[in-house]
Amino acid sequence: MSTIENYVASEIAKVICEQLTGNPSGMQTGSAPFPQPTGAGTEMAKRVDYTLLKADATEEQIAELCEEAVAYGFPTVCVNSAFVAEAARLLANSPVRVSSVIGFPLGAAGTQAKVAEAQEAVRNGAAEVEMVAHVGMIKSKNWRYFKQDVEEVKRAVQGQAKVHVILETSLLNDTEKFKACLICRLVGVDAVKTSTGFSSTGATTSDIHLMREAAGDAMQIIASGGIRTKEEAEQLLKAGADRIGTGNGIAVATGVSPAQDSGGHVCVGCGNCKLPAGCPTGRVDIIVANDY
Numbered sequence: 001m002s003t004i005e006n007y008v009a010s011e012i013a014k015v016i017c018e019q020l021t022g023n024p025s026g027m028q029t030g031s032a033p034f035p036q037p038t039g040a041g042t043e044m045a046k047r048v049d050y051t052l053l054k055a056d057a058t059e060e061q062i063a064e065l066c067e068e069a070v071a072y073g074f075p076t077v078c079v080n081s082a083f084v085a086e087a088a089r090l091l092a093n094s095p096v097r098v099s100s101v102i103g104f105p106l107g108a109a110g111t112q113a114k115v116a117e118a119q120e121a122v123r124n125g126a127a128e129v130e131m132v133a134h135v136g137m138i139k140s141k142n143w144r145y146f147k148q149d150v151e152e153v154k155r156a157v158q159g160q161a162k163v164h165v166i167l168e169t170s171l172l173n174d175t176e177k178f179k180a181c182l183i184c185r186l187v188g189v190d191a192v193k194t195s196t197g198f199s200s201t202g203a204t205t206s207d208i209h210l211m212r213e214a215a216g217d218a219m220q221i222i223a224s225g226g227i228r229t230k231e232e233a234e235q236l237l238k239a240g241a242d243r244i245g246t247g248n249g250i251a252v253a254t255g256v257s258p259a260q261d262s263g264g265h266v267c268v269g270c271g272n273c274k275l276p277a278g279c280p281t282g283r284v285d286i287i288v289a290n291d292y
Helices: 003-021 059-072 081-090 111-123 135-139 143-157 174-187 205-215 230-239 249-254 284-289
Strands: 048-052 076-079 097-102 128-132 162-166 191-193 220-224 243-246
Touching (some): 048 059, 048 249, 059 081, 059 249, 076 081, 081 097, 081 111, 111 128, 135 143, 143 174, 174 205, 205 220, 220 230, 243 249
Parallel strands (some): 048 243, 076 097, 162 191, 191 220, 220 243
16 A cells, blocks of 8 residues: 555544544543533523534534533433434433434424334433424324324333424414424323424524413423523523523523634633633633633
8 A cells, every 4th residue: 555545544543443442532421521610500501401413513522512511410412313322321420311303303204214213312322302393294284194203203212211392383383383282292292392493493482382381281391493592591481491402501501602603612701721620611712712
């Protein structure tokens, strides 16, 4: 082989060896790797489902998500199903649960595809599965299909995980939202969720009011999509939401907005950067941006 080919082969071998024998993320599995920062363990933090569902999310970012969830006391992380096993491994000895989206983000996959994805997610350690409703069938008033779709996924996990249904409320009228919630209540799902975060708009207080009316006390309501501040989250909780699904969990929990775009990380002024522990996120650019 040429010098370049030898170099490439050597680098690939190093990467594979590192993955098989080590922990590239450096996270201490199941424990907080740094002192708890400001805002950790608050009542608001306990309502946050910390989310990372973007298409280009990396393994390193999933590890950071898990680290931050442990540090801030978020009860769950929500990831795409391919990352469930790794998230479950990283969080094995922590109280943080792993939630997996199913049929994400369109919900238009066939029922058996959703069933297979849900079963795999549960095998890999998901404690919750969040299936996206088939919006087209709801718009078509094919309520039989919608009900069977939800029932099959619920049956597939056989009580091993909680089942949530993401309605994508921005695409539905009030009648459709109300009927969908009633059917989910009839089937016996654990929660209904407003949005994937990939549609036109996310959670609104009016939608939460409507969903709560339909759900009663039988199901939890999860507000998600476009929630970036503590104030927004508080309004949605006051309207009747039980939980907040967001990738901006630190800002929501602390009430501190990022000084700049730092890859989803927020400087909360915890001061750990001045201590031996260092910056909780390990991000030097955050320290520089906030003049620490």
